[in-house]
Amino acid sequence: MKVAIIGGGLTGLSAAYYMGKAFPNWDIHVLESSNRWGGKVQTKRRDGYVVEVGPDSYLARKTSMTDLVQELGLGDTLVRNATGESYIYHQGQMKPIPGGSIIGIPTEFLPFAMSSLLSWFGKLRAGLDIFKKPYPGNEDMSIDAFFRYHLGDELVNLLIEPLLSGIYGGDLKRLSLLGTFPEFRQLEQKHGNLVKGMMAMQGMRKQSGAATEGQFAQLTGGLESLVDALVEQMPKNVSLHTSTEVLEASYTDKLYTVQTQNGTDSYDRLVITTPPKAYEKFFLGDEKFEDLRHMEQSSCAIVIMSLPKSAFTKPLQGTGFVITRSTETPLTACTYISSKWPQTTPQDKVVLRVFLGKPTDSTVDTHSEEELCELALSEIRNILKFTGNPEWIEVVRLQKSMPQYEVGHKERVATLMDHAQEHYPGLALIGTPFKGVGMPDGIKQAYELVEAWKEETKEVVPMDTHTESVHAGATPMHGHTTGLEKVPETYEGWFSLHANYSINFEKWRSWSAEQQIEVLQSFKAFIGNLETAHEAHTSSYAMYQINGHKGDIMFWFLQPSLQDLNEVELTLKKLPIFSVLQPESSFVSVIEVSNYVKSPKDHPKVQARLYPKIPRLACMCFYPMAKQRNLTDNWYMLDRQSRGSMMRSHGQIGKKYEDTIKEFTTGAFGMDDWEWGITLMSDDPIQFKKIVNEMRFDEVSARFGIFGPFTIGTILDMDGIDHLFS
Numbered sequence: 001m002k003v004a005i006i007g008g009g010l011t012g013l014s015a016a017y018y019m020g021k022a023f024p025n026w027d028i029h030v031l032e033s034s035n036r037w038g039g040k041v042q043t044k045r046r047d048g049y050v051v052e053v054g055p056d057s058y059l060a061r062k063t064s065m066t067d068l069v070q071e072l073g074l075g076d077t078l079v080r081n082a083t084g085e086s087y088i089y090h091q092g093q094m095k096p097i098p099g100g101s102i103i104g105i106p107t108e109f110l111p112f113a114m115s116s117l118l119s120w121f122g123k124l125r126a127g128l129d130i131f132k133k134p135y136p137g138n139e140d141m142s143i144d145a146f147f148r149y150h151l152g153d154e155l156v157n158l159l160i161e162p163l164l165s166g167i168y169g170g171d172l173k174r175l176s177l178l179g180t181f182p183e184f185r186q187l188e189q190k191h192g193n194l195v196k197g198m199m200a201m202q203g204m205r206k207q208s209g210a211a212t213e214g215q216f217a218q219l220t221g222g223l224e225s226l227v228d229a230l231v232e233q234m235p236k237n238v239s240l241h242t243s244t245e246v247l248e249a250s251y252t253d254k255l256y257t258v259q260t261q262n263g264t265d266s267y268d269r270l271v272i273t274t275p276p277k278a279y280e281k282f283f284l285g286d287e288k289f290e291d292l293r294h295m296e297q298s299s300c301a302i303v304i305m306s307l308p309k310s311a312f313t314k315p316l317q318g319t320g321f322v323i324t325r326s327t328e329t330p331l332t333a334c335t336y337i338s339s340k341w342p343q344t345t346p347q348d349k350v351v352l353r354v355f356l357g358k359p360t361d362s363t364v365d366t367h368s369e370e371e372l373c374e375l376a377l378s379e380i381r382n383i384l385k386f387t388g389n390p391e392w393i394e395v396v397r398l399q400k401s402m403p404q405y406e407v408g409h410k411e412r413v414a415t416l417m418d419h420a421q422e423h424y425p426g427l428a429l430i431g432t433p434f435k436g437v438g439m440p441d442g443i444k445q446a447y448e449l450v451e452a453w454k455e456e457t458k459e460v461v462p463m464d465t466h467t468e469s470v471h472a473g474a475t476p477m478h479g480h481t482t483g484l485e486k487v488p489e490t491y492e493g494w495f496s497l498h499a500n501y502s503i504n505f506e507k508w509r510s511w512s513a514e515q516q517i518e519v520l521q522s523f524k525a526f527i528g529n530l531e532t533a534h535e536a537h538t539s540s541y542a543m544y545q546i547n548g549h550k551g552d553i554m555f556w557f558l559q560p561s562l563q564d565l566n567e568v569e570l571t572l573k574k575l576p577i578f579s580v581l582q583p584e585s586s587f588v589s590v591i592e593v594s595n596y597v598k599s600p601k602d603h604p605k606v607q608a609r610l611y612p613k614i615p616r617l618a619c620m621c622f623y624p625m626a627k628q629r630n631l632t633d634n635w636y637m638l639d640r641q642s643r644g645s646m647m648r649s650h651g652q653i654g655k656k657y658e659d660t661i662k663e664f665t666t667g668a669f670g671m672d673d674w675e676w677g678i679t680l681m682s683d684d685p686i687q688f689k690k691i692v693n694e695m696r697f698d699e700v701s702a703r704f705g706i707f708g709p710f711t712i713g714t715i716l717d718m719d720g721i722d723h724l725f726s
């Protein structure tokens with residue numbers, strides 16, 4: 001298999017790295033037009049400084065980048081940013097961003113009420129969101145419309161607009177909410193309104209400790225050290241070609257023809273990782289690529305300068321500031337790099353990173369680099385009031401560099417991906433034009449592409465012991481389609497009944513000692529029979545003493561058929577003990593394994609999961625669950641690739657607990673009121689708390705998981721039965 005990857009930025013290089021490792025027999029070529037690797041990522045090192053002239057850090061919660069950093073052995077060089085107050089500069093005044101706000105949205109009352117940034121009217125208007133309903137309709141909307149609806153004009157103008165437009169470098173009136181920050185829509189819909197949703201999220205972050213850490217991560221060697229590591233550790237079957245611009249790419253006779261200044265070559269598969277504009281040269285004549293070719297891109301310039309600390313009459317507060325749109329200056333923000341990333345700068349210096357490029361202002365495109373430096377210096381001097389001149393100054397002008405996800409972006413991307421999947425087999429479109437503009441987004445797309453290709457080309461792979469949900473629905477494949485997808489195939493094993501009873505102790509105590517002994521004897525004989533079958537592995541069972549008011553004793557029966565299950569239940573009901581057992585809850589289902597790795601049903605690992613011998617671990621936690629099916633978040637309307645990738649990250653959490661938790665999934669579609677039952681077992685109950693808590697932060701649970709009541713208990717044996725009824 002011969003593959004070309006166009007673009008040698010972080011996305012293209014990580015795709016090449018993962019692909020080279022996954023397919024050692026493939027012949028992979030990375031074609032990069034410039035004479036260096038890394039695309040927008042560029043670090044300059046000089047005289048004790050580490051200066052990022054492109055992106056300066058990444059959002060640490062997006063783990064794809066951290067995973068790659070760790071894999072390449074750079075984990076020790078990871079650093080989080082120093083946290084500190086950030087400021088808003090508005091019409092000549094520097095005001096702190098109210099504490100507890102997340103990208104300007106208030107999540108705590110007091111710091112917001114005390115803030116001098118907003119008028120009382122503005123605060124009141126934002127606070128009224130508590131009484132607002134979700135933004136009407138299910139269509140995509142602009143970021144601007146959504147936040148104005150919830151929080152009012154003042155908060156949007158003074159906080160949200162300067163903070164958010166910095167990330168996309170764009171006009172919030174045109175940017176798509178669902179394409180950029182769909183999580184706000186989800187929070188709003190889940191909690192009734194935005195502020196409540198954000199408060200709940202902030203509460204969770206605080207509980208998890210996430211709120212106390214810096215949100216961004218860097219590498220002590222600079223971001224380009226990741227690029228260097230990728231190039232150095234690139235698998236042998238990947239060949240790297242700089243100064244190789246792709247002048248044309250087309251698809252005919254099941255091959256991709258790629259033309260560069262060095263000649264024309266043919267490939268079986270093609271991966272494109274370039275910015276949108278490059279598509280002007282690809283698949284000419286195919287008008288389905290037109291939206292992509294004409295995708296708006298914003299420009300910005302970054303001017304970086306170093307000054308001696310002595311140039312400032314008083315120390316700089318915080319780590320930087322953003323500037324409101326109505327403030328008269330072409331600047332949009334300034335980061336104090338020496339405060340945010342102290343390791344990058346000699347101690348006696350202050351390094352400022354000044355941003356220019358307001359959405360409707362053409363300064364970046366019309367000014368030369370020298371003019372941009374002069375302008376940035378005079379404007380920032382005016383704001384920060386320092387004396388003297390910078391010891392050095394760098395400028396990077398990024399013209400038309402940031403794709404704008406305008407309203408309707410998601411649909412346009414889905415349409416294009418459908419088209420590509422149908423007409424261009426083996427073509428992958430990844431990178432900033434599609435699913436996120438940050439570095440981790442590109443790496444994630446690269447990783448997921450290779451995982452999908454691995455699945456597509458895989459024959460038979462043994463199942464491993466991920467959590468249930470990994471198997472549920474995880475059938476990734478190449479490409480991205482929307483609409484209803486093929487149902488993931490499942491294998492079914494033993495039928496299952498979780499039956500939870502409370503014990504009428506009053507009635508029990510009213511019986512004589514002889515009566516009690518007799519009742520217990522017949523009960524124990526029943527258990528004895530179950531135990532014999534369990535030992536013979538013709539069925540299985542377990543009993544638990546339940547904590548709390550939800551019940552006292554829970555049985556878990558696994559039987560070969562529904563009739564067998566009926567028999568066991570009936571036998572129990574006919575026992576004298578049953579007159580003191582009060583049914584509290586039950587859950588009928590069947591052990592389920594999703595065949596996402598195409599293993600045959602008779603594979604030993606599959607068999608072990610379908611017909612388990614329930615382990616006698618000390619503690620059990622059971623809960624029913626389902627997947628969200630509302631208009632904006634419908635698990636069953638997602639394409640396989642999205643489901644597959646979410647499940648994989650979910651599964652990675654499950655894998656972490658493999659040694660301490662045994663997990664069983666039973667499917668209950670058409671059998672009970674929920675879709676699945678999850679039974680966890682461990683000798684250490686704290687592990688339940690940890691895994692459930694950790695999984696809540698995982699997208700598949702956070703967005704799509706609906707959970708029923710949790711029941712927890714400890715294993716019961718014969719002695720335990722005696723104790724319970726003593």
Ligand SMILES: Cc1cc2nc3c(=O)[nH]c(=O)nc-3n(C[C@H](O)[C@H](O)[C@H](O)COP(=O)(O)OP(=O)(O)OC[C@H]3O[C@@H](n4cnc5c(N)ncnc54)[C@H](O)[C@@H]3O)c2cc1C
Pocket residue numbers: 006007008009010011012031032033034038039040041054055056057058059244245246247273274275278281300302398401402431432437438439440442
């Ligand atoms: C000003 C700015 C600040 C940013 N700050 C951050 C930040 O702090 N954190 C963050 O996570 N992200 C940030 N980003 C986004 C980040 O830079 C990108 O997500 C990331 O660099 C994209 O990597 P990529 O490989 O997808 O694309 P690129 O880095 O754009 O790489 C694409 C490559 O394709 C090559 N190419 C183009 N056309 C052709 C062709 N015809 N033939 C061959 N090669 C071609 C280009 O030369 C380039 O090397 C920022 C972006 C900008 C513009």
